[in-house]
Amino acid sequence: MNVLLTGAASGLGAALLRACIARGDSVCVIDIDARPPNLPDTVTWLQHDLSDTDPALWDRIADAIAQQDPFDLTVLCAGISATGPFETISAHAHQQVSRINLHAPMRLCLILQQRGALAQGGRLVFVASLSCFTGYPGAASYGASKDGLAAFARSLRRPMRRAGVAVQLLCPGPMDTPHATRYAPKGARADRRIAPQTVAQMVLDAPRARFVLVPGAGAKLAALLGRLAPAMMTRIMGRVLFAKLKDQPR
């Protein structure tokens, strides 16, 4: 299998990379970090800052992608957050969230489609968040970027299916990754978070026909409640999450 991953240096992306290497895939990675040592030759590592808007850099990435065989599985994992009361976060931080989480995956999709880099019968997975079901007060630009991605994925679903590509939307709840630890309120319990390896395996095993992927029973329940009573879930998120983030010194 030929796999494309963004953000594979840590968290879910790293777990996916390990799992793909273990099953003998050849993997192309796009990440801001440099290639880590000891990766097998089956891994191509493209170092690229996804928040960079320089067209020349993106052309380089597009050319590098075009040199690979078409991808059977693409998982766009790279993402950052910015937590706290919206108005206290710098405009630059909000912009970075938007560029890395929304602009960049959309631009990559454009490249993948225009360069014919998505294999027939393959899958294209966008990594959104459980916040698509609950709202995310305390991370307004992050929640926005993930909802934007969800709308994008929903829009592409039908046209891509016609081209033989299954589009999927992964909506994980809090994972036990450096990302979650960085952005969760102080004192949040790590043992309640789902392991990235578990989510990675779920992505690899997911049936093509399923569009929304929500890993774990707790997250599934939250997603269900969010579908049934979206306004109430946002209020609850405000009470339990935003209230904590607001009061904590940053």
Next chain:
Amino acid sequence: MWIRGVMTGSGKICLLTGASHGLGLALAQELVARGYQVLGTGRRPHAELPADFPDCAYLPVDLTQADAAPRIAAWCARQVAGPLPLAILNAGAGRYRPLSDETAAEMAEVLQINFDANVQLAQALHPKLQGGTLGLIGSVAHKGAAGMPVYAASKGALDGFGRALAEEWRGTVRVRVLHPGPVATGMSERAGRPRDMIDSLFLSPRAVAMTLLDRLNSTRGPDRQVVSFAQVGGHMLWRKLAGGAGR
């Protein structure tokens, strides 16, 4: 009266983006008719404003420019001494076309106009909006639309942004995300959708503008609302029965 004014003793003042055409123009006209002082912005210069542009202040500023939000906020501060009771972020752009026909630059521009610029404006206006209302004009396409994936993404992001912000600012600034259905503003033709039978079914900008304003002025109702055929039709019928209420 079930339609309540937003004013809390600070006068009827509204900052409105995208006031130079379409739905924004209809909003500007309706606001002025209701006795508001309107601060309108748009991309085109003064000289290209339509003949029926109402009697109100206007600032041309391109929302794809990096300093657009601070410039609009500074202009607003010069025009209005006290707090700003109402801001409607309505400017928007989009093209009706599949992803394969997009270009990276135009994709980034649509995201910037419909989403990023509004994030920047919300932040820049926050101090002045205390006690007021922030209206974000989305679209029913925010749930996804196969014919316009980039536009849908930008409106989906705006929806998620407003959803979070409404909760964060509850009790200080009332945030509403209103999602109109298809409005007859010519946007969809300019966006590249061929003209057909369906166009005659599009909602009138004036009816949508009236419904949007009444929704923004009401303290009731959810943070995020669809304002499409059923809502606009029902609202206009109600106004007729109530004898042109609200003016």
